[in-house]
Amino acid sequence: MRHEDLCQWTMETVMKQGASDCRVSLTRHLQVEIRYRMNRPESVKEATTRSLWLMLYANGRYTAQSTSDMRKTALAEFISSALANLRHMPPDPCRTLPPKAYIENQPQADLNLYDRQLAEMLIDSRHRLVASASQACLDNGGDQMIHVQASVTFSEKKNLRMSTNGFSAATTDTTVRLGASMTARDHGERKPAGYYFAGCRHINDLPEATDIGRQAAERTLNLLGAKKMPSETLPVIVENQAASGLLSSLINSLKGANIQQQRSFLADKKGVSIGGPDLCLVDDPLIVKGLGSRLCDHDGLPSRPRTLVDRGRINPFMIDWYYSQKMKCEPTSGSVSNLTIPPGSRSIKEMMADVDRGILISDFIGGNTNPTTGDFSMGIFGQLFEKGQPVQAIAEMNIADNHLNFWKKLAAVGNDPWIYGKWRIPSLLFTDVMVAGF
Incomplete structure (x- = not known):
């Protein structure tokens, strides 16, 4: 049975019951x-999975169930069981589908998310890709190299969504992710590990596999001889690959669920400035070949670019249909797609050269955030640099601050957005950051 026919039959069966x-x-x-x-x-490893998610609404009640058995007889039993479970759910009048007016005017753009060449790539070619990354990492690892690992993941996904409010959307996309990692021998018992990775929709947009392996080795070797330094307040530059780690708790605090349940330090900050003029967060779901691109969100609301933070000022919260009903406001979409910060004009080397003494953060480790206050602490890896030149690898240090204070220290944005992930964030320069050591 065609997917369209199966979804239509499922909806008709549910409504009849x-x-x-x-x-x-x-x-x-x-x-x-x-x-x-x-x-x-x-x-x-190769796996093909099929799943059908069914979300049911009746008498102010809601449930979501899934199955992998697509036989009609099995689906009929699954539907009956799901409806029986629905009757035991507590009433929640906010659980509804959006009216038809909210799902109209869907964008018609071709986001080019499917690559036939990637989908039809032969297994030998796939092996050569990961073998090239692995060999390049080995070749550049030097005498300190202990262990090298590389992996590649290919994904092809087809999805069809239909709702009784008239919504229907079909998508097909591909993804490839290639990465390498290395562990090295250092002084004492230290065994620093570094990595490099890239992901994209089309195979021809992937960096050369040898470059990925080489960078994984170089990033690991840059960690050799790392020391814990005295605590100091100084500028820090967060490298583009690591920058998303800083932003995740800020983005989570913009979500409707956290706002409504008072689990966000931004709950009363709509329209308030919480950062410097260089802090501009744009959610752009219509980037061609973007890893987070989509024509509509999970509610079926049409996708539109939106500015979440405009020159440091909080703009709309991320409100899905359900929480818009609970909060009695208009929905804005409850999740991010491709998160971007408009790039600046300087490279990371130029930003380093303009700082007499600072720290380049290449990665974060661990950390925690208090979502209600905005306090956070994160362990860091990187390099102490002076006048643009690295002078000492650092480890066992951390930064701690409050998001409502920290983002006001953002002084510059690099010209190097990381294009191989959903969050396309450039390198970020902050002033007067307290880096704790001993």
Whole structure:
């Protein structure tokens, strides 16, 4: 049975048995993962999964159930069981589907998320890709190299969503992610580990596999001889790959669920400035070939670019349909797609050269955030630099601050957005950051 016919049959069956509304999501996902250890194949995994998610609404009640059995007889039993469970759910009048007016005017753009060349790539070519990254990491690892690992993941996903409010959307996309990591021998018992990775929709947009392996080795070797330094207040530059780690708790605090449940330090900050003029967060779901791109969100609301933080000032919160009903406000979409910060004009080397003494943060480790106050603490790896030149690798240090204070220290944005992830964030320069050591 065609997917469209199966979804339509499911909705008709549900409605005949007493539901007031329903939403059906049918997904087929093919994933291949190849992993090499010391440039020898370690594992090859291939899996194809099919799932049907059914979201049911009746008499102010709601439930969501899933199954992987697509036979009609099995689906009929699954639907009956889901409806029986629905009757035991507590009433929640905010659980509804959006009216038709909210799902109209869907964008018609071709986001180019599917790459036939990637989908049809032969298994030998896939092995050569990960083997090249692994060998390049080995070749550049030097005498301190202990262990090298590389992996590649190929994904092809087809999804069809239909709802009784008239919404329907079908998507097909591909993704490839290639990465390498290395562990090195250092003084004492230290064994620093570094990595480098990249992901994209089309195989021809992936960096050369040898570059990925080489950078993984170089980033690991840059960690050798790392020391814990005395505590100091100084400028820090957060490298583009690591910058998303700083932003995650800020973005989570913009979500409707956290706002409504008073679990966000931004709950009363709409329209308030919490950062410097260089802090501009744009959610752009319509980037061609973007890893987070989409024509609509999970509610079926049409996708539109939106500015979440404008020159440091909080703009709209991220409110999905459900929380818009609870908060009695208009929905704005409850999740981010491609998060961007408009790039600046200077490279990371130019920003380093303009700072007499600072720290380049290449990665974060651990950390915690108090979502209600904005206090946070994160361990860091990186390099102490002077007049643009690295002078000492650092480790066992951390930064601690409050988000309402920290983002006001943002002084410059680099010209190097990280384009190989959903969050396309450039390197970020902050002034007067307290870096704790001993």
